[in-house]
Amino acid sequence: MFKDKNVNIDYVEEEHGPLYTFFSSFGTYFLNFMSANIIYIILNIPAMIICFLFALFLLPQFSSAFTPENFVEYMNSLGIVGNKVMNDVGGDAVFQVYYLIVLIISMFLVGSGLMSIGPFETGVQYLYRNIYRKNVIFLISDIKDGITKNAKQAFKAMLISYAFTGVLLFAIAFYVNNFGSFGTGVAAFFVAVFLFFIIIQNMVYQMIVAVDLPLKKIYKNAVLFLFMRFGPCLLLLGITILLLLILPYFLLLTTKFIAYAVVIVAYITILVSFIQFMFAYYTEELIKTYVFKPSLPVEKEESEVNDSSNVDSGD
Secondary structure, three states, X not given: OOOEOOOOOXXXXXXXXXXXXXXXXXXXXXXXXXXXXXXXXXXXXXXXXXXXXXXXXHHHHHOHHHOHHHHHHHHHHOOOXXXXXXXXXXXXXXXXXXXXXXXXXHHHHHHOOOOOOHHHHHHHXXXXXXXXXXXXXXXXXXXXXXXXXXXXXXXXXXXXXHXXXXXXXXXXXXXXXXXXXXXXXXXXXXXXXXXXXXXXXHHHHHXXXXXXXXXXXHHHHHHHHHHHOHHHHHHHHHHHHHHHHHHHHHHHHOOOHHHHHHHHHHHHHHHHHHXXXXXXXXXXXXXXXXXXXXXXXXXXXXXXXXXXXXXXXXX
């Protein structure tokens, strides 16, 4: 049966709606989020290097234009860089844009949780859980507890995510270049699965620190949550893509150093924490709604479950 990993702490009733409470919590603990973001990025430097190399190898699989040698000519043909793109300064600028695009992809893969280091992911997720539940916050010890208490499941989830993400991206690259319109349709299907998996994986990491369930049941619940609240989940996904891919991409295309600085500083200091807390907060809302009743006395939370849901609470 379900057992909360922190049964000594009950939820505090909210006086405002969830949207107000989310932004209120984010503002109240802004320095904690900023510190957690910086710690997360530092701990995930190995994952960032892996993702950078992976993106360098992956991009040419989609099109030969996305090789460093062909990218200058490709950008010039689009009229993005200008007629002087082939001179020394212009060429250097385009190569900078190319590697910054690779960096954006790497930032997206790490920041979305798809190719981060699992135990470090659950470290910050444990902090976000405690902020949501209005527990007393101790930044370093909370992150440390989140890592040590959930390392085994987090490592398994990380391996699943790396493998699934790699297979999906290579499948998209393969089918988009083969079998004509049929291949394009199959590629579109895999794109949809890839995007849904971003939502699922973020929910999984939060549920690892929030509920005492086998990993298989955690993934099952994450899939159920996705389809039970499909609209809001798509909204969260859209915000993630906007903040981690679209805005950085258009800022970097300006080839202005101030734009580069804004993207990098925002990513290092606050962007990832905002996105992760957004998913963590919503996942906790779903856990509270479908997995157990927060109004029950603490000692009853272990035995009484909301029967109106098919969400697996463990047996």
